[in-house]
Amino acid sequence: MMNSADDNHSAGNDSAQNALVDWFRASTQYIxxxxxxxxxxxxxxxxxxxxxxxxxxxxxxxxxxxxxxxxxxxxxxxxxxxxxxxxxxxxxxxxxxxxxxxxxxxxxxxxxxxxxxxxxxxxxxxxxxxxxxxxxxxxxxxxxxxxxxxxxxxxxxxxxxxxxxxxxxxxxxxxxxxxxxxxxxxxxxxxxxxxxxxxxxxxxxxxxxxxxxxxxxxxxxxxxxxxxxxxxxxxxxxxxxxxxxxxxxxxxxxxxxxxxxxxxxxxxxxxxxxxxxxxxxxxxxxxxxxxxxxxxxxxxxxxxxxxxxxDSLDSLRAASIDDVAAILALIAPLEADGTLVVRSRERLETEIDNFKVIELEGAIIACAALYRTTPSFGEIACIAIHPSYRKLGLGARLLQALNEEAKTLGMTQTFVLTTSAAHWFIDQGFVEGALSDLPEQRQALYNLQRKSKIFLRVI
Ligand SMILES: CC(C)(COP(=O)(O)OP(=O)(O)OC[C@H]1O[C@@H](n2cnc3c(N)ncnc32)[C@H](O)[C@@H]1OP(=O)(O)O)[C@@H](O)C(=O)NCCC(=O)NCCS
Structure with missing residues (x-):
């Protein structure tokens, strides 16, 4: 029969071994x-x-x-x-x-x-x-x-x-x-x-x-x-x-x-x-x-x-009416230099449900919108990343999120009109198209003076 000192020693070993086994099992999630x-x-x-x-x-x-x-x-x-x-x-x-x-x-x-x-x-x-x-x-x-x-x-x-x-x-x-x-x-x-x-x-x-x-x-x-x-x-x-x-x-x-x-x-x-x-x-x-x-x-x-x-860089989310001022501030310089079409506050408020944003510590650092043109056709628009946060893949992430939403909504194709980011959209898998590739009602709204290029992507 073991004496009490041995008992204690053995109990100590058991609990150390149990702790090791518990830790090893719990480590699976980290591995x-x-x-x-x-x-x-x-x-x-x-x-x-x-x-x-x-x-x-x-x-x-x-x-x-x-x-x-x-x-x-x-x-x-x-x-x-x-x-x-x-x-x-x-x-x-x-x-x-x-x-x-x-x-x-x-x-x-x-x-x-x-x-x-x-x-x-x-x-x-x-x-x-x-x-x-x-x-x-x-x-x-x-x-x-x-x-x-x-x-x-x-x-x-x-x-x-x-x-x-x-x-x-x-x-x-x-x-x-x-x-x-x-x-x-x-x-x-x-x-x-x-x-x-x-x-x-x-x-x-x-x-x-x-x-x-x-x-x-x-x-x-x-x-x-x-x-x-x-x-x-x-x-x-x-x-x-x-x-x-x-x-x-x-x-x-x-x-x-x-x-x-x-x-x-x-x-x-x-x-x-x-x-x-x-x-x-x-x-x-x-x-x-x-x-x-x-x-x-x-x-x-x-x-x-x-x-x-x-972890807030992960906070890509649907925009709300509270984001309108921040989106306007983000896109204002791009509207001023002609990269983006000018949107009034009223228009943005009406269309805010089309927007997704990325928030960093309370600041909106990126936005993009998806408009349903026909049941199967969606337009990607107003994609803008704050200059300090470009080249981090945020643009691609926003596009991916809009793509997923378009898919969920049953669309089969998206298009974008751009004057300055043609190669970026090509990198993202878009293919250049002609005005005649767009739904008729969107062709009628095409601004001939802007001479935007048209890019399409099948979902
Ligand atoms: C175009 C834009 C949305 C890209 O966003 P982003 O988060 O920087 O893009 P990503 O990190 O996913 O991709 C970065 C890559 O795209 C390239 N890129 C960025 N803008 C580009 C442009 N206008 N034309 C071609 N390539 C471009 C970068 O050089 C980088 O390439 P690299 O890694 O080989 O150096 C962003 O630059 C932006 O907001 N531009 C101003 C607004 C604009 O032009 N919007 C599109 C109008 S429809």
Whole structure:
């Protein structure tokens, strides 16, 4: 018979095992939600010095194994600081940004390159060496890591009279090339070095590189590993979720700080806010000093970091009479330059049920309308995206929503008249037609002076 100490021990084991089984079962929903999604993960240079680095690599490999497409961006700030000090080269910062002098760029390139190789080696080692169990492949195949010239850089130039020399920023991201590697089941590894069209090497910040890649890929998540557990309130409590507006206020506040870590957090927050504003659904800040925080944030309801998200970009909805003023303000410049036909307030009020809008934090940033011309024919009109939110796929989403509505209403074809967006409609699957292709009553209303082109799409 067991003594009571053994009983307690065994009961403890049982409850730990039950908790594990419960968690594993509950994780199904997260595994399904993350499969096939694209995450851009930023590992700052200090994360590479963490005692948990190998476990972090194992966790990232686990994500890859579960079907998450991963782009890992790494920095090397403390490693560069140490190398420049050892070589007695200048090591100056201005407003938290390194000044990369011509004398130091070769040393910096060598240090960053060495960190890339180190990470590539860790990912290639299989997870045998990174954790207690193999994860990547049952056949022991190495996880494919892809590196390349995915970015084009340009100099940040001279600011406040200071020449930043080889400190650069992102000019372009070759999203197509990155996507191709991800679709080929490779993990993409990107450092903070990038090249200009003139062939020069530039040193960028990990925050900017990760943020710009996330935007270019329209990634599902931008995840930055930070020294803190996440964002904390003034009372020191972890803030699990915040919207981009609040994050922007905090970013501005931290950026003013004299404390390096806070200023760094300010710049990370800024990159997250930019990404969320430009269509990245979620940005997470997760502590690299806390073992397993990445897994807890992604696979448990409680989470383990701070999430910045603006799900209101999802709020594509039917317009209501309350939106009339905002729609008028959105389309006024386009009416003024002749892109759109002028609509009076009265007309818009009468026709408001034809409109769909996209709302961002209470502001209408896009609109479009569907008019039923005949039982089977619908006209798409007044499609307008606020200039700050173009090229994010919102126009295509609105068109898709109108298409679905047209289908629901039993229409078989839609058409649009446009003077300035012909190629965009062609990209969306429309085909140019003639006036005679339109229903007769619409032909009669055609404004000959506008000389609009006619595009049609079968539903
Ligand atoms: C045309 C419009 C609705 C597109 O909306 P959007 O949300 O930016 O479009 P998407 O993100 O779905 O697509 C963007 C792509 O279309 C291209 N595009 C945008 N406007 C274009 C135009 N007028 N002609 C050709 N291509 C255009 C962009 O260059 C981008 O291509 P890229 O990714 O290869 O660089 C938007 O630019 C707009 O509001 N324009 C002003 C109003 C207008 O012209 N309305 C149509 C009148 S009927």
């Amino acid at each position: 399904n939600a993350h499969r096939g999604k694209t995450f851009v993960i930023s590992l700052p240079g200090d994360a590479l010095t963490s005692e948990h680095l190998k476990k972090l690599i194992a966790d990232l490999t686990l994500l890859h194994t579960l079907g998450v497409k991963l782009v890992i961006v790494h920095g090397a700030r403390p490693q560069i600081d140490a190398a420049l000090a050892a070589a007695q080269l200048p090591n100056d910062y201005f407003a938290g940004v390194r000044i990369t002098t011509p004398e130091s760029i070769d040393t910096i390139a060598a240090v960053v390159g060495a960190q890339s190789i180190r990470l590539e080696a860790l990912f290639s080692a299989g997870t045998q060496s990174a954790s207690s169990a193999p994860l990547a492949s049952t056949r022991g195949e190495a996880l494919m890591v892809s590196r390349g010239n995915f970015l084009t850089a340009m100099p940040i130039g001279i600011r406040d009279g200071i020449d930043f020399h080889h400190t650069g920023r992102v000019r372009r991201v070759n999203a197509k090339a990155i996507d191709a590697r991800l679709n080929d089941n490779a993990l993409v590894l990107q450092s903070t070095l990038a090249y200009s069209l003139t062939g020069e090497v530039f040193n960028l910040t990990a925050d900017e590189v990760a943020g710009q890649i996330a935007i270019a890929l329209q990634a599902d998540k931008l995840i930055t590993l930070i020294p803190q557990d996440g964002i904390t309130s003034d009372a020191g409590e972890l803030i699990a979720a915040l919207n981009p507006t609040d994050a922007a206020v905090l970013s501005a506040r931290y950026s003013q700080s004299n404390i390096d870590a806070q200023r760094q957090l300010g710049s990370t927050l800024d990159a997250c806010v930019n990404a969320c504003t430009a269509g990245v659904k979620r940005a997470h800040l997760i502590g690299y000093q806390s073992n397993g925080a990445l897994i807890r944030e992604l696979f448990t309801r409680a989470g383990a970091g701070s999430l910045i998200s603006d």
